[in-house]
Amino acid sequence: MGMEENLTAQEYENSAVPLKARKSLLSVSLVWFGFPLTLTGPVAGATIVSSLGFLKGMLAIILGSLALFIYVGLLGVLSTKRGYNFSLQSSVTFGKKGSTIVSGLLSTLVIGWFAVQTGMAGSSMEQAFGSNAFLMTLIAGLLFMGLTVLGIKALTYIGAISSILFLVLGTIAASDAISQSSWSSIASFTGNNSLNLGVAITMIIALFADSGTMTADFNRWSKNTKESIIATATAFPLAHMISLMVGGIFAASVLQNTDFFLHISNKEGFFTTAAILLLFCNLGSVCSHCLYNAAVGWSSLLNKKMRGTAFVLGIFGTILALSGAWDYFIQWLNFLGIIVPPIGAVILIDQLVIRRNVDDFVSIRPRALMAWAIGSFIGIFTEFYAPFLSTALIAMIAAGISYAILSMPLSKPININQTN
Secondary structure, three states: OHHHHHHOOOOOOOOOOOHHHOOOHHHHHHHHHOOOOOOHHHHHHHHHHHHHOHHHHHHHHHHHHHHHHHHHHHHHHHHHHHOOOHHHHHHHHHHHHHHHHHHHHHHHHHHHHHHHHHHHHHHHHHHHHOOOHHHHHHHHHHHHHHHHHHOHHHHHHHHHHHHHHHHHHHHHHHHHHHHOOOHHHHHOOOOOOOOOHHHHHHHHHHOOHHHHHOOHHHHOOOOOHHHHHHHHHHHHHHHHHHHHHHHHHHHHOOOOOOOHHHHHHOOOOHHHHHHHHHHHHHHHHHHHHHHHHHHHHHHHHHOOOHHHHHHHHHHHHHHHHHOOHHHHHHHHHHHHHHHOHHHHHHHHHHHHHHOOOOOOOOOOOHHHHHHHHHHHHHHHHHHHHOOOOOHHHHHHHHHHHHHHHHOHHHHOOOOOOOOO
């Protein structure tokens, strides 16, 4: 009964999490640490190293992961101080109606990530074992939805199991790659130069741009800002770098393999079972995190309960997965890398610099929405006319500077009832 009560505890969809309900550092860290240890990480890492070469690829991985740590870590600190989820946090900066646009967009985009990862489960089972992709995707979607309905505690458990499996099998796989090559040959791998450093960093940031921006949904459970930063650091840069580097080592070795899961499953015997467990636990962790973000966001916007919302959105996401959403993986990365990071940048400048002590919920704040639009536009412009730069970082910087400039008339003392 104790575990049942824990798994179905209050989720605080529409209010701040009180201090008495906050979770331990270990609990929040496990939620975060298992999140970036996803099977898509090695694929992205292999793609980056295959293009940039090993050393330059590792540099991109380190820089992108550190950028995520600063970005997600600061947003997490804000959410820990107030106990707000992302919908409430964005309401302070964009206003209630503005938050409906921002939170609604991000909460919808993570349903897309749920669909992509669920579709990957089905396609991976088909590639490795000849299973029926449609059936495997359906089973995966229902399982992942069930995990999310259980709430934040279930995310802790699945994150712990997934991370252990990934670390053990990832170490074995990396050892295979190194044993058949040498560190000197791996380090000297040059790549094909099909990407540049800026694009690679954008890809790395975009992998978790959406859920990273919605970090408030997770870090609101931290007891204090110190624990919030530590919990975030377990994911970015630590776990994120590990995931990407496993793929990078594979790509630079004589194996020239970009699919970590296929390598493990091809070892047969015990490893076949371990690979299947890894696939469903790993993607289950990622999908449940994404669906949790979506459910918390939409339940807050609609004033509904998280679990019922998660059920409805899970069904919708599973239908999307069955339609073949996995095919649009790269398009999702590029899209998210442009429009999502400017949102977090505006929130940071607003709540850390411009209006540090303001905690009101007005109808709409046009300046914040304008700054987001400017940042996104400059990001799109960069994507087309200066692709050698990091679109994600440029969009974030542009949005932050734009908001600071637009807010200059507010440098005088602020009326708590101010609407702009």
